[in-house]
Amino acid sequence: MTHIAIFASGSGTNAQRITEYFSGHPSITICLVLSNKADAFVLQRAASLKVPSFVFTPGEFREEDRVLEVLRQFHVDFIVLAGFLLLVPPSLVKAFPGRIVNIHPALLPGYGGKGMYGHHVHEAVIAAGETESGISIHYVNEHYDEGDIIFQARCPVMEGDTPETLAARIHLLEYQHYPLIIEQTINNQVW
8 A cells, every 4th residue: 555645735625636536545545644834724624534634844844854754654655745835855855756746836847946836826827928837747856846747737828817717727637637647656656
């Protein structure tokens, strides 16, 4: 059984979809949800889905030992970032080589990097006059949004789009593809 930990900083809609997707899965389970925000709604979602959760401070995350210890306690094999806003420290990347994935709400390598999340991304895409946007699912390395891309899906940027209307189409792509790509990535892994 592959044990997945989900890291999230916000409301947790992707975390919920991923958890529901793997509920009853024969070889993959969501064993833990972690957040750097004690008031993140993802923690309530985890509780309602009966998934244990753990909250840490940004300082604890940078120091790594406590978070790594918790991941080991839950026998975590694979990490999924779902709306997680902190940079993953090098020691965590080294502890899970090729086993941390993230989803970004734009077509990387464009519109990525520090501060490019949520509405900031959609505002930048619209301001640049792009005709399409989408999602990028990628491996995580020591830099924001620079890991090897696993999968991308596209959607149009329509005339008159606002960050909110574009975000709605992006969310649909996330919900449709992220759980499936996680499953395929895990199934293709050799540990």
